[in-house]
Amino acid sequence: IGLALVSPWIVGFLVFTLYPLLNSLYLSFTQSTIFGASRWTGIDNYVKLFTNDIEFWPSIRITLLYALLSLPLGVIGALLVAMLLNNKLRGIGTFRTIYFLPAVMPEVAVALIWRWMFNSETGIINYTLSPVYNAFGWPRPDWFGDPSYVLGAFIIMSLWGIFGTNTVVFLAGLQGVPKSLYEAAEIDGAGALTKFRHITVPQISPVILLQVIMGMIGALQIFTIAMFVRPTTGAGKFMNQLVYERGFTQMQMGEASAIAWVLFLIILTLTLLVFRSSPAWVHYESEAKR
Template sequence: MERFVGTFIRWLITPVVLVLIAIGIYHLLKRLGWKHRQAMGLSLISPWIIGFLSFIAFPLVNSLFLSFTDYNLFNKPEWVGLRNYQWLFTKDIEFWPSIRLTLSYAALTLPIGVLGSLILAMLLNRKINGVGFFRTVFYLPAILPEVAVALLWRLFFNSESGLLNYILRPIFNLFNMGKPNWFGDPKFVLPAFVIMSVWGIFGTNTVVFLAALQGVPRSLYEVAELDGANFLKKFLHITVPQISPIILLQIIMGMIGALQVFTVAMFVRPTSAAGKFLNQLVYERGFTQLHMGEASAIAWVLFIIILLLTLLVFKTTPAWVYYEAEAKR
């Protein structure tokens, strides 16, 4: 039990320090002329602000700086300008394949994930018995430890005698091909990861969509039915606009999630020839090879991709996202 003592003591001291800081902030603000409740409010949220400044804002700026340096954790970071980026874009043989794999994975799984879970939620939104049961079942994949799931997939996709290749045998015979080496062949890594993600989509997304669908007023559909609207019309003109803010949220969070595959890939372990995801490269360059500068550069490339894509999605929102509050104005 000795190994827990140090951490436990520091874990007890941390909140005491945070409370003392909060009290200090309160008195400082009072002295600056803030009202009691104003000073109280800011002091209450001060733990988050401290965490944000020291573990998000500072690291964010710092990692940008590190991406322009040569740094191995032991020496001082040495400024090298754009060399890390240059190296990545022109010399690192794993970088472009990794960009391609990561982006194609996101491009394929995002629409499948959002549409698939929306359709499933619409099925569950019908007046059927046992919604609770199905909802629970479809949520299961989302709560399991990724480690267990990834190991399970690795066994399932085993090229020689995995269950998947056994189940898909008739299809392979049809196309006259052998059993695919899912995680060893660059052609099959992407499909393999897409299949894994499809299994996982019956999860959180469906529950969120189901809740959103249940919030759509029934009266809207009834009016549309009187006007003779068919299923597709009701879907496009009532369901989609009504739940569009949730769809937007799902697209953005889904995109960010899809670009950050890590744990599963680390356990499934595609061969180097088959390809790596960007986050795996960050880990390898940074923590196994100690090229912290280059790892930061990869992380920033990923960050900028996410920023650009998010902006792009937001640009399209006036065309399709419907906010009731605005419409009422």
């Protein structure tokens, strides 16, 4: 009876997770198309990526830079917004609902809105900043047409992720901090910054770890917004974009699978590094620090 009850999950895991995972690993060592036969080529796909692929290294560069710059902004921004929403004010429930709305908006619609906002001629961002451009004699930036502005535009768009689920998770963590700790600190004369540093951050450090891990994985796997915004390829393509184009546009599933596994190894390595560093800054109440 137990196996019968868990069999839907087991079948789903085997068919939709484990088999595609192992098959993609096999395809990365082959020359394969979507509908054609596969031919074993060993590590040729990986050798080509690292030595003779003009799109691969720019793809790694822009993907890592985007994750490196957007992650701290997203985590810190979501924490600050959550701290504001943690105050007991009239109508605070309405504000919490408003700040959660980005989590339920379709990502495609959001991408198209950002594409319009960053339009170099009619976009609201250049229109709003036009007095600044005119005062300093700067030309209007072509956000998605000039390679030097593409990464900055995506960093600005990533700030949208501050709101929604990230803020709600931090808010839940903040509400779990015992009020008695703040009261004791106030009696001892601690200020707001001291309480934040020595009470809030240690108490919600497991939540911060979760947000760092999930935010890093999400940033490295950026895809939908990049595909619909369609920036110039001169700045490089994000790795998931490159996987899609090699596999479903150029029909080279072997190369696409190899890029996907390189991305997986990058994510795995960075995740393990974060976990390895966590004992130095993550505090759990059930553990005694020595």
